[in-house]
Amino acid sequence: MNNLRHLLLLGGGHAHVEVLRQLGQRPLPGWRVTLLTREEMSPYSGMLPGVMAGLYQPAQALIDMPALTARCGVELLLDRCTGIDPQARMVLRAGGPEIAWDLLSIDTGATPDTSRTPGAAEHALPLKPIDALLPRMQAITEAAQPGEHLVVVGGGAAGFEVACALAVRLPASVTLVAGASGLLAGFPDGLRRRAKRALARHGVTLSEGRNAARVAPGAVHMEDGETLPASAVIWATGAAAAPWLAETGLARDARGFLRVDACLRAEGHADIFAVGDVASFPEPLPKAGVFAVRQGPVLAANLRAVAMGETPQPYVPQQDYLRLLSLADGRALGTRNGFVFGGRWVWWLKDRIDRRFMARYQH
Ligand SMILES: Cc1cc2nc3c(=O)[nH]c(=O)nc-3n(C[C@H](O)[C@H](O)[C@H](O)COP(=O)(O)OP(=O)(O)OC[C@H]3O[C@@H](n4cnc5c(N)ncnc54)[C@H](O)[C@@H]3O)c2cc1C
Known part of the structure; x- marks a missing residue:
């Protein structure tokens, strides 16, 4: 055991589950592998709005990390990483001694950005981490009454899908605050028009063109002075980087995310990869x-290459990709290469893709 080298996987994100699967099929000779991750059940975000809508049981959208790592011959440590020392090749964690590694891969995701709106961190429910979200969603679902108001802040894909899910599932009224950038910024106009029609059909009030300025108990205060009553506020705004990344000394971009090269290595570090x-x-x-998800196989190949003293390969991102949004009522909207489509068959397609993804890691 002692003369084995150590590959440490940080975070049970979408790319690392594929690395685990491939390690299970083809172990790395001369290496032991550990996954350090925070949650026992790793969520697949594509299906989370479906869970909220009652279309899936929570277990269908969660990957059982103890079971997956056991099948793949990987040691699992359930803990929170608090820092990385790239020079000493150490990872620090909240609940135990630091961990030495020879090769490190980081797939710890992002967190919803509550930092820019006072009160959001204290009074809103962020979509991640998921282990905090699901029990609180359950409580909101059970408590929701006609006449109550739920406010979803964030007009991107996640906020839109969550607003649809809550409106379909609960008797409460739902407001979606899409903010100054508007609903589904970056999506084709045709899809945005259809999305607005879907919100209207579900009875969701859409607020566009102004941001939430402050969250207080029971209310969201908008920047133009209006107050939206809110028995619960769900926070689904853009992604922020975890604060502990700032202490690592690794190169970061202006938003605090780790800069990587074309082969997914942390800039200037041949022994550290970062993905997702x-x-x-x-x-x-x-x-x-x-x-x-697409980086998963490239990462798996590159970790193997570096572990074996070979050269890693570049990751080539797809220029366009299929984007599918659940409307929570057995229909979905989709777009690819500028085309926009919607209907029951699109939900069927999304459901099929998501179930196929999960089947790779659940069984
Ligand atoms: C409701 C919702 C719906 C979405 N729908 C879609 C969609 O349909 N399509 C799409 O492309 N994107 C969607 N997204 C975005 C998507 O969730 C993210 O882009 C994706 O999860 C990123 O994957 P990742 O592997 O980088 O990290 P994540 O999936 O976030 O995984 C990070 C992992 O690292 C662990 N971790 C984090 N910090 C630590 C730490 N300090 N120590 C130890 N472990 C840690 C976490 O527990 C988790 O296991 C959605 C997001 C949300 C919130």
């Missing part, structure tokens, strides 16, 4: 799970 939302690729990529 936590990474800042040379060509800026959206913080979307689809990129973490």
Whole structure:
């Protein structure tokens, strides 16, 4: 055991589950592998709005990390990483001694950005971490009554899907605060029009063109002075980098995410990889799970290459990708290469893709 070298995987994100699966199929000779991650059940974000809508049981959208790591011959440590010392090749954690590694891979994702709106961190429910979200969503679901107001802040794909899910599932009224950038910024106009029609059909009030200025108990105060009553506030705004990354000394972009080279290595560090939302690729990529998923096989191959003293290969991001949004009522909207489509068959397609993804890691 002692003369084995150590590959440490940090975070049970979408890319690392693929690395685990491939290690299970083909172990790394001469290496032991550990996964350090915070949550026993790792969420697949694509299905979370479906859980909120009652279309899936929570277990269908969660990957059981103890079971997956056991199947793949990887040691699991359930703990929170608090820092990295790249020179000493150590990872620090909240609940135990530091961990030495020879090769490190980081897939710890991003957190919803509550820092820019006073009161959001204290009074809003962020979509991540998921182990805090699901029990509180359960409480909100059970408590929701007609006449209550739920406010979802964030007009991106996650906020839109969550607003649809809550409106379909609960008797409460739902407001979606899409902010100054508007609903689904960056999506084609045709999709945004259809999305607005879907919100209207579900009875969701859409607020666009102004940001939430402050969150207080029972209310969201808008920047134009209006107060939205809110028995619960769900926070689904853009991704922020975890604060502990700042202490690592690793190169970061202006938003605090780890800068990587074309082969997904932390800039200037041949022994550290970073992927998914936590990474800042040379060509800026959206913080979307689809990129973490596509980086998984490249990361697996590159970790193997470096472990065996070979040269890693560049990751080539897809220029466009299929984006699918659940409307929570058995329908979905989609877009690819500028085309926009919607309907029951799109939900069927999304459900099929998501179930196929999960089947790779759940069984
Ligand atoms: C409700 C919702 C719906 C979404 N729908 C879609 C969609 O349909 N399509 C799409 O492309 N994107 C979607 N996204 C975005 C998507 O969730 C992210 O882009 C994706 O999860 C990023 O994957 P990742 O592997 O980088 O990290 P994550 O999936 O966030 O995984 C990070 C992992 O690291 C662990 N971790 C984090 N910090 C620490 C720490 N300090 N110590 C130890 N472990 C840690 C976490 O527990 C987790 O296991 C959605 C997001 C949300 C919130």
